[in-house]
Amino acid sequence: MTGCDLSVVIPCHNVGTLLSEAINSVLDQKSSVEELEVIVVDDHTSDGETLEELRKWARGDSRVRILSNEGVRGPAAARNVGIRASRGRWVGFLDSDDVWLPGGLQARWRVVETEPSAEWVGGDLRIWRSGSAPSTSSFFQHAEWSSVVLADAYATGRAIRLRRPVAQFVRTPLTWTGAALVTRDLLARLDGFEARLRKAEDLHLWIRAAREADFFFVPQAVALYRQRPQSLMHEAEPPEDWTIRAYTMLLEDDRYAPYRRELHRKLAFAHSQNAVYYRREGNRRRAVSAAARSVLHTPAVATAWRNLAGALLRCW
Numbered sequence: 001m002t003g004c005d006l007s008v009v010i011p012c013h014n015v016g017t018l019l020s021e022a023i024n025s026v027l028d029q030k031s032s033v034e035e036l037e038v039i040v041v042d043d044h045t046s047d048g049e050t051l052e053e054l055r056k057w058a059r060g061d062s063r064v065r066i067l068s069n070e071g072v073r074g075p076a077a078a079r080n081v082g083i084r085a086s087r088g089r090w091v092g093f094l095d096s097d098d099v100w101l102p103g104g105l106q107a108r109w110r111v112v113e114t115e116p117s118a119e120w121v122g123g124d125l126r127i128w129r130s131g132s133a134p135s136t137s138s139f140f141q142h143a144e145w146s147s148v149v150l151a152d153a154y155a156t157g158r159a160i161r162l163r164r165p166v167a168q169f170v171r172t173p174l175t176w177t178g179a180a181l182v183t184r185d186l187l188a189r190l191d192g193f194e195a196r197l198r199k200a201e202d203l204h205l206w207i208r209a210a211r212e213a214d215f216f217f218v219p220q221a222v223a224l225y226r227q228r229p230q231s232l233m234h235e236a237e238p239p240e241d242w243t244i245r246a247y248t249m250l251l252e253d254d255r256y257a258p259y260r261r262e263l264h265r266k267l268a269f270a271h272s273q274n275a276v277y278y279r280r281e282g283n284r285r286r287a288v289s290a291a292a293r294s295v296l297h298t299p300a301v302a303t304a305w306r307n308l309a310g311a312l313l314r315c316w
Contacts, residue, residue, distance in 0.1 A: 004035035005089060006109075006181070009082030011075045012050065012096040013043040018226075019053045023064060025099035026092075031106040032113065036063065039085055040096070041078040043069045076193035076201035083184070083192050091184050093177045097226045100178070101126070104222025108181050111159050111216045119186040119213040121159075122175025123222035130228035138221040145172045153219035160217050166210040170250075170262045174215065177202040178223040186213055194249065199242035207250060238277045238290075240270035268297035272307050279311065287311045 008026050012019055019040070026038055045051055058066040067085055069078045075095065083091055090112065094100060108121045124138040140146040141154050149168050153160040168174060190208050193201045209215070244267060250256045251263045271294040278287035291308040298304050 003089075004037050004087050005033045006036045006092060006105075007082070007086035007088030007090070007184075008036065008038045008092040008094060009079050009086065010038060010040045010094050010096050011043055011069075011078035011082070012040050012045060012054070013078075014045055014047045014050050015096045016047065016049040017053060018097045019050060020057070021099055022094055022096050023057060025101075026094060026105075027061070027063065029100060029102070029105040031109050033105065033109055037087060038064045039067060039082040040064065041067045041069055041082045043073060043075070043078045073195065074198040074201075076197055077195040080192040080195060083187050086184060089184060090181050091187060092181045094223070095178060097228065098128075098178045099224045099226070101222055101224060104179075104220065107218045107220045107222055111218060112181070115161075115216060117214070118216050119183045120209055121181045121216045121218065123179040123218040123220050125176050125179050125223050125225045126221045128224040128226040130226070134224050139176075139225075140174060141219070143172070146174050149174060150217055150219065153217050157219060159219070162210075162215045162217065164210060164213075165215050166207060166256070166259060167262065169207045169210045169215075170256075170259050170266065173203055173206060174217060175206065176223070176225060178225060180206075182209065194246070197242055197246055200246040201242075203243065204246040204249065207256075211255065238274040240273045240277075244270045244274070264297040268294045268301065268304055271297065272304065275307060275311055284311070 010022055023038055023040070040054065040057065042054055045054065054066050057064045065085070067081055069081055079093060104123060108123055111118055111121045124140045126135045126137065127139060128134040140150055149162070150160070162168060162174070165174070186209065189212055190205065194204050197204055247263050247267050247270065251260060251267065256263065271290045275287050275290035275294065278290055288308070288311045291311040295304045295308050
């Protein structure tokens with residue numbers, strides 16, 4: 001295969017048989033995509049069950065390629081390995097414990113076929129919490145801010161085009177990695193995912209993509225996002241550390257100067273969330289530090305000062 005329509009990149013690390021669920025959910029799609037490949041990038045798997053799954057797919061289906069990352073570098077670096085090896089004009093993504101919903105690929109591919117200028121297409125998702133049935137509610141359709149931005153799409157049942165939607169994506173994501181298709185050319189211009197980010201790498205990429213290209217949103221849940229204790233990068237750490245790093249990178253980039261006010265607001269909120277985390281952990285010094293950083297980003301916001309006062313009072 002020297003080229004194809006779509007490459008689907010799946011980073012993999014210790015997920016066992018869930019890997020086959022993810023791969024099959026892609027291969028079983030009914031769509032007008034003529035040629036498709038799946039690229040699984042092993043991020044230094046160590047458990048025997050996942051290794052056996054990787055061996056099975058390596059010898060079992062010509063549409064599936066198994067590659068290896070160097071060490072445990074995280075999903076961003078693993079996806080970049082897959083992007084560089086991809087043959088498709090378009091690249092899709094799916095984590096190894098998530099699945100594409102039937103019909104989800106064709107819903108997005110219809111935009112590819114009808115919009116020659118499209119470089120970036122996304123859809124909605126449904127949450128699948130461990131131990132329960134998948135939600136029947138589409139996440140972005142009902143989330144507080146995204147529901148407003150995407151209202152026309154859901155009202156008409158048709159894809160909408162958001163032109164260079166940097167401001168919208170800074171305020172809130174409007175798609176998710178497992179629900180997005182991106183041209184390989186656009187990914188090359190963006191230099192892929194930011195590998196220094198172990199989390200929030202998708203948020204960082206979408207904001208940068210919004211500066212480069214219009215975004216087409218399909219009002220349909222196209223994937224299930226499985227939430228389980230053993231996530232791909234599950235770590236005991238403050239909840240917003242990586243989000244803070246992602247937004248800080250953008251804040252320090254002069255190309256995003258028009259969006260600095262909103263970036264400061266997002267950083268203030270993230271630091272306040274970390275302050276709550278540290279207070280619960282009993283780490284009062286860090287709670288005060290995080291609350292103070294929130295104030296530095298939004299000194300005119302009374303809530304930030306109240307949070308700082310609360311953290312200080314609990315230290316006395």
